Amino acid sequence: MKKAALAPALVSLACLLSTAAFARPPIGQDAAKVTPDMIQTGSDIPAAWKTPQGDVDYVKREVMIPMRDGVKLHTVIAIPKGARGLPMLLERTPYKASGFMPENSPHLADAVWSGNKDWADGSTILVWQDVRGKYGSEGDYVMTRPPMGPLNPSKTDDTTDAWDTIDWLVKNIKESNGKVGMIGSSYDGWTVAMALLHPHPALKVAAPESPMIDGWMGDDWYHYGALRQVNLDYFTEQTTAKGEGESVPRENYDDYTNFLKAGSAGAYAEAHGFKQLPWWNRFAAHPAYDAFWQLQALDKLLVAHPSSVPTMWLQGLWDQEDIYGAVHAWEALEKAGHGANNHLVMGPWWHSQINRDGWAIGPLKWPGDTTAQFRRQVLIPWFQHYLRGTPLPKPLPEAMIYNPVAQRWDSFSDWKPASEQRLTPLYLQADMALGFQAPAGGSDSYVSDPAKPVPFLPRPIPQKNDRWRTWLVQDQRFVVDRPDVLSYVTPVLTTAVTVQGAPIADLFARTTGTDGDFVVKLIDVYPGTYPADPAMGGYELPVSLDIFRGRYRKSFAEPSPIPANQVQEYRFRLPTVNYAFQPGHRIMVQIQSSLFPLYDRNPQTYVPNILFAKPSDYRKATVTIEHGADGRSAVLLPVVSGAAHGG
Structure with missing residues (x-):
């Protein structure tokens, strides 16, 4: 059959099939007799459902x-x-x-x-x-x-x-x-x-x-001026929708990589649309402790x-x-x-x-x-x-x-506010020692490199991280051998040292940069073997730690550059404790300049707003901690005896 003759035939066949389809009997026509209660009409969802309350208390x-x-x-x-x-x-x-x-x-x-x-x-x-x-x-x-x-x-x-x-x-x-x-x-x-x-x-x-x-x-957003940038997810979760918003999407599994590649915290935020958020715009405009x-x-x-x-x-x-x-x-x-x-x-x-x-x-x-x-x-x-x-x-x-x-x-019955505590200096000493006696002198240095910040947890550090809840008790041995972490430790204790109150970090330091952060950790070092719990042998348990942004050493409201290569004092409070370092243990103090990616990196070059530091602002700096004539660096401990009774 020629194509010209085929086309009308196909049209006729389609019409026939279409007519047959519309003419087919309803499905179930040959079934048993249909009664009224079988017929579907309206919605199967009632206008107002009420749960029976007989067993509800x-x-x-x-x-x-x-x-x-x-x-x-x-x-x-x-x-x-x-x-x-x-x-x-x-x-x-x-x-x-x-x-x-x-x-x-x-x-x-x-x-x-x-x-x-x-x-x-x-x-x-x-x-x-x-x-x-x-x-x-x-x-x-x-x-x-x-x-x-x-x-x-x-x-x-x-x-x-x-x-x-x-x-x-x-x-x-x-x-x-x-x-x-x-x-x-x-x-x-x-x-x-x-x-x-x-x-x-x-x-x-x-x-x-x-x-x-x-x-x-010191709560959710900053700690003494250092931004807790992992909390940026909270901004989108809370302020992008009336209900539950979404967290910031991640390119990589490891947040250490995500934040490092982004550069500054502000670059990270605004690359993910934060300029649309009124809260972010107010927040980002006030990095210092102003009105x-x-x-x-x-x-x-x-x-x-x-x-x-x-x-x-x-x-x-x-x-x-x-x-x-x-x-x-x-x-x-x-x-x-x-x-x-x-x-x-x-x-x-x-x-x-x-x-x-x-x-x-x-x-x-x-x-x-x-x-x-x-x-x-x-x-x-x-x-x-x-x-x-x-x-x-x-x-x-x-x-x-x-x-x-x-x-x-x-x-x-008489717990003292931090400002009323009696404090005992635990001094940094030569040869990475730590003790209650005044130091003889000296200093220790490390290179802080913003390209290789110290992690706050062992990597990888995914966004959804079960270790987040317990990172403050993370064993610190994972950073103890880093060249940019100084670890000072006492001899093995022969008597208990009981600390009740808020320790105070009191560092005397100089840096080749014009800004910088200081992280201080007070740590309980367990004995190498610990029969009561063998897995705790040698554990380095943080008892109290925090971070301080150096530009605020004089005023939280009015930051200022750090004069390069000049000793400055950095004094800040650590979280409150009620802790007894036991005989056989040692006390450690760790010092470093980053805690990443929990806190944003300090470029170590003074800029007006660290949130928007440029890649060229991030520079290595040599940080020197003094424990001699130029300043006796210490952690001031509220050491007590017999101040409490069992509750």
């Missing part, structure tokens, strides 16, 4: 609570079934209030997340609230919204939002007794501290856990607006994220004469571990679940005393700090 409510400016905040309330006259426990969060009840269980203790399980015994109404602009709440989200004032010209902040929320709860939750406690960790601890600036009369007790108090001095940071420092604000609410300032001894906030807030209030209603608690924990199990931190194992024991024996009874009037097993001391060596809680 609580009532869950989701409400929108109006604030004074009309913005409504999404709030989840879990009320034990049959509740009458119960107190309320409030947590305000940017981390999705509905996520605090992750399990679909008829039993409240099984429905809530780990941090609330011990509270879910039927004695407390649990309340979680999304802060403004996050998840189910209306309004604009601002990263740790500043208090009303020069940085916040509006008429609302997280202090007023807490006040309005508590006011609504006591007026509308009829099952309550009209009393509220507040709790929360990290950002949620910050919301507790904000509520304390002007507390509602119904707020009877509070526990900020690992709270963000001063993001420049932007000073006016948000909550330890100062809490002293200016002290409350009478009984408050437990709680954090971990090895808190890898917010090791600064709780202890500095407590110290500021104590020094200002407000110690009567403020208590300090420090456990053997990583960040927010108080809300999880506490059997261990890294290689350090405890004789029990320290977090569960503390929650059940101390924290909850203390809250219930103020919320329900139940008697306390014993009064909460001024300070309650875990002793990791004796593996017990120590109670203190």
Whole structure:
């Protein structure tokens, strides 16, 4: 058949097939008889599903609570079934209030997340609230919204939002007794501290856990001016979406490589779109401790607006994220004469571990679940005393700090703020020695190369890293042989050296550069063999460490170049400890100039804003640590004897 004749035939065949398809009988035409109940009409999803409540031991409510400016905040309330006259426990969060009840269980203790399980015994109404602009709440989200004032010209902040929320709860939750406690960790601890600036009369007790108090001095964003650049993921996770944003995408598995290839932290951030983020633009414009940071420092604000609410300032001894906030807030209030209603608690924990199990931190194992024991024996009874009037097993001391060596809680009736400590110098000595006697003289040098910064963990260091929680107890032998790390060590101890308080690094150093960082680590060196736990033989356990950016040696607010080749003093506080170096152990002090990629690299050339240092600014520098006539470098230790008793 010719093509011309074939085409009409194909068209006719297609029409025939099409007609046949439309004419086919419905599927199942030959099946058994169809009854009305078999016929599908409408959606299989009901207009309003209600879960039967017969076996459920609580009532869950989701409400929108109006604030004074009309913005409504999404709030989840879990009320034990049959509740009458119960107190309320409030947590305000940017981390999705509905996520605090992750399990679909008829039993409240099984429905809530780990941090609330011990509270879910039927004695407390649990309340979680999304802060403004996050998840189910209306309004604009601002990263740790500043208090009303020069940085916040509006008429609302997280202090007023807490006040309005508590006011609504006591007026509308009829099952309550009209009393509220507040709790929360990290950002949620910050919301507790904000509520304390002007507390509602119904707020009877509070526990900020690992709270963000001063993001420049030593919490999430900076430590004494050195940027914690791995936290840049938090910027995108929190501020790119109303719900959960994504972290910064990675080209390489090892973050050491990712940040090194990017150059400066600012180059890394802006290559990933951060200029779109208002928070980043404000943040990046203020690398020094200027009014932007000073006016948000909550330890100062809490002293200016002290409350009478009984408050437990709680954090971990090895808190890898917010090791600064709780202890500095407590110290500021104590020094200002407000110690009567403020208590300090420090456990053997990583960040927010108080809300999880506490059997261990890294290689350090405890004789029990320290977090569960503390929650059940101390924290909850203390809250219930103020919320329900139940008697306390014993009064909460001024300070309650875990002793990791004796593996017990120590109670203190007169714990001294750092400024009131008596300090004993532990001097750097010749031949990499360390001792309490004055040094004879000398110095030691190393070359700090920004192209080869000292890692804070053994490589590779992936973004999602289980070692992040416990990096502060990482064995430091992995850097001890690096030529850019100085390790000074005492002879084997013949008697215990007990340290209670905040060690102070006091370095006298010169550098060939015009800027530089100083990392100081106080380390417990275990004996070479350790029968109690053979894996700990020779372990170099960090007890306290921090970093200091040299440009701030004179003023945190007004940085200045370091005069090249001139000795300068760098004095800064290390995190608080309660530790006894044992006979048979040695004490080590390590000094280095980088802790990467946790902290951004110092170019070692003075530039106005290190966030935007150019590749040509990064230069090697020879750093010399003095321990003689030009300066007796030391770590000043709060050595004590008989200052505590078993708690």
